[in-house]
Amino acid sequence: MITNSRFFNRSELVGLISLVLLLVVILPLTLDIFRLNLVAKYLTYAFVAIGLVLCWGYGGILSLGQGVFFGLGGYAMAMFLKLEASSAANTKIQSTPGIPDFMDWNQLTQLPFFWKPFHSLPFTFLAIVLAPAFFSFIIGAAMFKRRVGGVYFAIITQAIAAILTILIVGQQGYTGGINGITDLRTLLDWDIRTDHAKYVLYFVEVAFLFGAVVVAQFIRLTKLGRILVAMREQEDRVRFSGYSVANFKIFAFCAAAVFAAIGGAMFTLNVGFMSPSFVGIVPSIEMVIYTAVGGRLSIFGAVYGTLLVNFAKTSLSETFPQLWLFGLGALFIAVVLAFPSGLAGIWADNIQPRIDRLFASRGEKSGNGLIADGAPAE
Amino acid sequence: MSHPRLTNAYLEPLDGVLMSDEIKPGLKSPFRRKLLQGMVALPAISLLPRGAFADVPATSAVNTTGLAVTDTEVTVGILHSVTGTMAISETGSVEAEKLAIEQINAEGGVLGRKIKFVQEDGASDWPTFAEKAKKLLVNDKCAAVMGCWTSASRKAVLPVFEQYNGMLYYPTFYEGLEQSKNVIYTGQEATQQIIAGLDWVNKTKGAKTFYLLGSDYIWPRTSNKIARKHIENHLQGCKVAGEEYFPLGSTQFNSVINKIKLTKPDVIYAIIVGGSNVAFYKQLKAAGIDLSKQTLLTISVTEDEIDGIGGENIAGAYACMKYFQSLDNPNNKTFVPAFKKMWGEKTVIGDVTQAAYLGPWLWKLTAEKAQSFDIDKIAAASPGVEFKGAPEGYVRIHENHHLWSKTRVGRAKADGQYELIYETADLVEPDPFPKGYQ
Numbered sequence: 001m002i003t004n005s006r007f008f009n010r011s012e013l014v015g016l017i018s019l020v021l022l023l024v025v026i027l028p029l030t031l032d033i034f035r036l037n038l039v040a041k042y043l044t045y046a047f048v049a050i051g052l053v054l055c056w057g058y059g060g061i062l063s064l065g066q067g068v069f070f071g072l073g074g075y076a077m078a079m080f081l082k083l084e085a086s087s088a089a090n091t092k093i094q095s096t097p098g099i100p101d102f103m104d105w106n107q108l109t110q111l112p113f114f115w116k117p118f119h120s121l122p123f124t125f126l127a128i129v130l131a132p133a134f135f136s137f138i139i140g141a142a143m144f145k146r147r148v149g150g151v152y153f154a155i156i157t158q159a160i161a162a163i164l165t166i167l168i169v170g171q172q173g174y175t176g177g178i179n180g181i182t183d184l185r186t187l188l189d190w191d192i193r194t195d196h197a198k199y200v201l202y203f204v205e206v207a208f209l210f211g212a213v214v215v216a217q218f219i220r221l222t223k224l225g226r227i228l229v230a231m232r233e234q235e236d237r238v239r240f241s242g243y244s245v246a247n248f249k250i251f252a253f254c255a256a257a258v259f260a261a262i263g264g265a266m267f268t269l270n271v272g273f274m275s276p277s278f279v280g281i282v283p284s285i286e287m288v289i290y291t292a293v294g295g296r297l298s299i300f301g302a303v304y305g306t307l308l309v310n311f312a313k314t315s316l317s318e319t320f321p322q323l324w325l326f327g328l329g330a331l332f333i334a335v336v337l338a339f340p341s342g343l344a345g346i347w348a349d350n351i352q353p354r355i356d357r358l359f360a361s362r363g364e365k366s367g368n369g370l371i372a373d374g375a376p377a378e
Numbered sequence: 379m380s381h382p383r384l385t386n387a388y389l390e391p392l393d394g395v396l397m398s399d400e401i402k403p404g405l406k407s408p409f410r411r412k413l414l415q416g417m418v419a420l421p422a423i424s425l426l427p428r429g430a431f432a433d434v435p436a437t438s439a440v441n442t443t444g445l446a447v448t449d450t451e452v453t454v455g456i457l458h459s460v461t462g463t464m465a466i467s468e469t470g471s472v473e474a475e476k477l478a479i480e481q482i483n484a485e486g487g488v489l490g491r492k493i494k495f496v497q498e499d500g501a502s503d504w505p506t507f508a509e510k511a512k513k514l515l516v517n518d519k520c521a522a523v524m525g526c527w528t529s530a531s532r533k534a535v536l537p538v539f540e541q542y543n544g545m546l547y548y549p550t551f552y553e554g555l556e557q558s559k560n561v562i563y564t565g566q567e568a569t570q571q572i573i574a575g576l577d578w579v580n581k582t583k584g585a586k587t588f589y590l591l592g593s594d595y596i597w598p599r600t601s602n603k604i605a606r607k608h609i610e611n612h613l614q615g616c617k618v619a620g621e622e623y624f625p626l627g628s629t630q631f632n633s634v635i636n637k638i639k640l641t642k643p644d645v646i647y648a649i650i651v652g653g654s655n656v657a658f659y660k661q662l663k664a665a666g667i668d669l670s671k672q673t674l675l676t677i678s679v680t681e682d683e684i685d686g687i688g689g690e691n692i693a694g695a696y697a698c699m700k701y702f703q704s705l706d707n708p709n710n711k712t713f714v715p716a717f718k719k720m721w722g723e724k725t726v727i728g729d730v731t732q733a734a735y736l737g738p739w740l741w742k743l744t745a746e747k748a749q750s751f752d753i754d755k756i757a758a759a760s761p762g763v764e765f766k767g768a769p770e771g772y773v774r775i776h777e778n779h780h781l782w783s784k785t786r787v788g789r790a791k792a793d794g795q796y797e798l799i800y801e802t803a804d805l806v807e808p809d810p811f812p813k814g815y816q
Contacts, residue, residue, distance in 0.1 A: 034516040038509065093811070105555055105600060170594060170625060178595050178626065179530040180504065183537050193541050272537060275504050275530070317506075318513065321499035322460050 008217065010359070011352060015300040016213070023206045033195045040202045040270040042310035043209055045070075047263025049290045049302035050209075050216050051256030056288070057296035058225060059252035060232030061149070065157030066260045066287045068164050069132040071279035073261025075168075075175070076131060078274035079115060080124040081184035081192075100181070106173035115174075121188065128265045129258055136257035140250035147246075149235075158281055165280040180275025184268065192269060205266045209303070212259055216299050219255065228252055260287075293335050295344025304343050434490030440750045443543075446519040447751050452491040454479070454738070455498065455514035457525030457535075462502025467652070468527045470682055471549050471734035472497070473721045475524045478738035481716070488742045489751070496520065504534040511535040515542040521751045522547060524737040527730070529553060529597055536561070543753050547737030550730050551677070551699075553600035554810040559757045562740060563780045564773075565733040566700055567810045568601045571677045573608055574785035574802050575698030580613050582800070583673050585644035587619045591634065593678075594623040598649035601677065604815045605647060611814065619643040624650065629657035635665045646674040655683050659691040669694030675787075680728025681794060689794040701732040701770040702788045702796040713769040726794065732769050739765050740775065772805070780808030 008016055027039055048066050055061050088097045094104040099111050117123045139160065143153055168175045176182070184192070191197060219225050227248055231238045239245045268274045277283065286309075294305020312331055316324035339345050437449050446453035456475055458468035479493045487493055496518045498510035507526065514520045515538065522545045526532045529552055539546050539560040546561045554567035579585045588609050592598025602621060609616045619641045622634050631654075638646060650658050655678070662669070674695040681703050684692055703714060703726060713735070717727055740763060745751055748759035757779075764774040774782045782805040788796030 032516075034512060037512075041509070102596070105553075105596060107603070166625065172595065172599075179533045182533045185537075193537070271505060271508065273505070273508070273534060275534070277503055277505065314509070317499050317501065317510075321497050324499065325461050325501075 007221065011355070012217075012300075014355065019213075019300055019303060020210070023209070024203075028199070028202070033198055036202055037198045037270060038310075038314060039307070040198070040205055041267065042307050043205055043303070044263040044267035044270065045287060045290055045310065046209060046303045046306040047212055047266070048256075048260040048287045049294060049306045050212050050299055051259030052288060052291040053296060053299050053302045054216055054219060054228070054259075055252045055256035056291065057298075058220060058232065059228040059249060061249055061253055062151075062154045062288070063157045063253065063256065064154045064281070064284050064288060065159075065161040066256065067279045067281070067284035068157075068161050069136060069257040069260035070264035070267070070283070070287070071164065071168075071274070071276070072132045072135065073128045073264030074268045074274040074278060075181070075264075076118070076124055076127040076261075077265040077268040078181040078184060079118040080121060081187060081268065082181050083115065083119055084187070085183060085185045100176070101183075102176045102179065102181075103173055108173050112174050128261050132257040132261035133254050136254045137250060140253040141246075144246035144249040144253075149249075158284065161279060161281050161284045165276045168276040168279060176275070178276060180273055180277070182273040182275075184272050187269070193272060198270070201266075201269050205270065208262060208266065212262065213299055213303070216259075220299070224248065224251070289332060293332070293342050295342030295347075297341070298344030298347075301342055301344030301347070308343065435749060440489055440745075441521075441752065442750075443752050443754075444519060445521045445751055445753075447491065447521060450491060451494045452488055452521050452751060453494050453496060453518060454741070455496050455511075455518060455520035455523035455525065457498050457500055457507065457510055457514060457523055458527060459500045459502040459531075460497075461499055463652075464500075464502040464527055466686075467682065467730070468500075470725070470728060470731035471524075471527060473725070474549075474717070474727075474731045474735035475738055477717055477720050478735050480720070482738055482742050488745050489749070493738070500526070500531055504528075504530045507531040508534040508538055511538045511544070511546075512542065515539070515544040520544065521745075521753075522738075522741045522756070524549070524734065524741075526550070529595075532556075532561075545741070545753050545756055547741060549734035549737060551733075553597040554812070555600065557778050557780075557810050559779070560753070561779060562737070562760060562775065563808075563810075564736040564740065565730060565781075566783065566785075567780055567808050568597075568604050569809050569812045569815065570700070570780075570783065570785055570806045571698055572601055572605050573612075574806060575675060575677070575696075575787055576605060576608050576613065578698075578787055578800050579645055579673060579675055579696070580616060583644065585673060586616050587641070587643045588616065588645045588647050589619045589638055589641065589643035590621040590647045590649075592621075592623050592649040593626050593628070593651045593654060595626060598623065598651070598678070601649050602647070604812065607815045624654060626652065626654070628654050631658045631661045632665070635661055635667065638667070639665065644673060646672065648674060648676040649678045650676075651678050652683075653686070655679060656687050659687045659695075663691050669790075679790075680730060681726040681796065682728040682731070684790060684794045685726055689790065689792045692790045693792040695790045696799065697788050697790065697796060699729040699786055699788065699796075700783045701729045702786065702798060703727045704788070704795045705770065705786075705798060707769075707771055709767050709771065710769040736765060736768055736773060736781070739767065740773075744775075774805070776808050778808060778810055780810060782807060 028036060031039065048070055052066060055063060082100045086098065086100045091097045091101060094101065096104055096109045099108060143156060169178045186192060192201065227238060227243060231245055231248060235245055290306040290309050291302050293309050295301035313328060316327045320327065335342065437447055441447040456472060458472045459465050460469065460472065479495055482488060483492045496514060498514060500507040500510060511523065514523050524547045526535060526548050527550050532548055536558060540558060544560060547564055548561055549564050551565040551571050552567060554569065590602045590605060592602050606618050609618055620637060675698060676695060677698050679692065679697055680699065714727060718725060743765055744756050744760050744763045747763055748755040760775045760779060761777040762775065764772065766772050770783060776782055784802050785806050786801040787799045789799050791797055
């Protein structure tokens with residue numbers, strides 16, 4: 001059934017190498033640290049977009065609530081950093097020194113119990129991965145076991161994003177409210193605000209991103225990935241074949257959630273704060289747009305799509321402060337109308353064939369590279 | 379303008395710097411008058427740096443830290459939301475800042491340099507504010523940034539300004555509990571807005587019971603905390619009848635209006651922000667609470683908000699601010715027409731808009747006092763800088779980088795304007811970390 005014996009076939013290898021070149025060599029050499037830090041911020045969304053490729057592109061599960069998981073990861077990281085920044089010495093001006101400043105403003109006099117474990121970095125790392133996995137498992141189990149899917153699932157995830165935002169904003173004594181958790185400074189006494197730290201964090205993030213790419217590719221190529229695609233196309237047939245559709249869906253949803261949470265944690269480290277404006281409906285939908293622009297079936301496309309949309313956002317808003325939203329809207333409409341399968345579609349239709357011809361004319365005949373791979377049902 | 383100027387000039391040589399620097403062609407008459415008074419301070423001139431006499435000091439002298447300053451231009455940033463939910467509030471601030479910059483340029487600029495501005499859109503999104511603030515400081519090397527509106531946006535940019543050593547002029551009245559070398563707060567901090575207003579309503583209306591309302595975020599909560607402490611600890615025999623909060627954007631106030639009808643407080647103290655105000659005042663009116671009989675004191679409704687609420691719905695309510703468009707003083711009489719000429723007859727000018735107008739002027743005066751654009755020197759020179767041309771009257775920067783300014787109470791009229799009812803006799807000292815109110 002699958003002739004692909006290699007982990008990355010030739011065209012994917014080209015994609016991988018060009019992405020490595022772009023992120024590891026070209027961007028760091030050509031951009032100043034301010035722009036590179038912006039790229040780092042954009043790439044945090046690429047984690048979410050890769051998760052969405054698995055969950056939406058392959059599994060057919062459209063989640064409009066990925067901001068929830070991005071937020072869970074980001075807040076977990078922010079809680080650790082905030083506790084470190086709120087040492088008794090730094091906060092001696094407060095009525096209760098040693099607790100985060102926003103708690104003091106809200107008349108809290110001691111650290112809430114659920115904040116206490118976040119003094120520990122290993123616990124924080126575990127929480128970044130396990131909290132969203134657990135949460136998405138519960139949502140997934142509740143929905144998919146009851147065979148809720150499609151547009152209903154999308155609406156429910158959206159509602160969850162709205163609920164979580166309201167919860168965070170409302171419980172400001174515990175969460176920082178609408179201001180979010182700000183003024184994060186050090187990670188284990190290492191100042192994350194310096195230019196040097198920004199470089200280091202950028203490369204750490206890129207390394208994690210390629211880790212995510214490899215994991216996503218692995219999931220895609222296993223039998224599991226094939227079942228996801230089959231499910232997307234003919235859910236009943238898969239069910240009749242004896243597979244537990246719900247469990248596969250839950251898995252895809254959980255994987256996407258964990259990717260998003262890692263992105264969220266990297267976001268907090270790179271940007272230096274976390275706020276409910278990344279949790280709500282609007283950022284969640286934006287994340288789906290990144291995936292759509294990149295091409296929802298392409299892992300690399302997701303990364304490029306995220307970069308492209310965010311670059312456009314930044315440069316349009318810098319050039320036309322009053323009109324940029326219209327420009328961005330026009331870009332989305334143009335992409336959807338002209339290139340429904342996104343950047344990856346443009347690549348596959350226009351550029352890939354030329355590269356293939358180039359290789360073919362050199363007499364290099366390796367049968368398997370030319371066969372469309374990935375999703376047989378496309 | 380009966381400030382005890384002469385004695386000050388003798389006592390503080392730095393003030394002499396400010397004055398002698400104003401010996402320049404093209405300055406308006408208030409400055410000339412001040413100048414004549416300042417002649418008495420001639421002994422202080424011997425303390426001046428030599429550069430103060432040159433018409434246009436050399437760029438290398440006024441800019442030692444690589445800011446965007448050329449021989450003819452200096453770049454500042456404007457960072458507000460012009461898109462998104464906050465755009466409606468922040469547009470006034472942008473307009474006021476542009477007006478101030480235009481007027482300063484017409485007078486010859488700052489230290490002989492015209493002000494050029496780079497405008498960025500915060501898009502009502504706090505991380506975008508942080509990103510743009512960084513861009514203005516790192517890429518554009520702005521000598522100062524006028525910007526932010528909500529506390530959340532200020533909290534988001536504050537670490538950026540402190541890390542990259544920028545200077546922010548922040549216009550909004552806010553909750554206090556903050557003080558930074560890198561920020562000048564041209565709005566009131568909470569105690570300046572609250573205490574004098576409560577004293578006034580207690581004294582003139584004999585108010586004893588207060589019902590505190592607020593939108594649920596840091597500013598109303600902190601403000602009500604200060605109000606409660608003042609009511610319970612400083613006003614004789616007064617008490618708080620109730621305290622309630624509503625999510626941002628909430629439009630359902632019927633249950634609290636019923637409670638107000640039951641408890642019959644002497645004063646409704648309302649800190650409801652944004653669009654919620656429209657629903658709140660309309661529902662009050664619909665419930666038969668007549669604001670000409672029931673005293674309502676707010677610190678969150680400026681002329682801008684009345685525009686949305688409708689004057690007939692809020693007429694009779696009292697607001698505690700530092701500026702009203704209707705203020706009757708010479709500065710305001712030139713400011714309001716200039717603003718309308720630039721931005722249209724229909725525009726209204728609220729408290730924050732006026733505070734935003736102060737930003738570029740205070741920065742100009744500080745730069746001329748410091749004879750430099752360097753951030754550290756601006757920060758150090760800021761305390762004591764006074765602006766006599768402020769539409770609200772006279773203001774001065776305090777050591778804590780907030781403004782000394784008067785507290786005023788106005789009464790809303792059906793035409794959407796406030797009528798000045800009371801103002802404090804003296805400037806009120808800013809106290810961002812009030813003792814006994816925490």
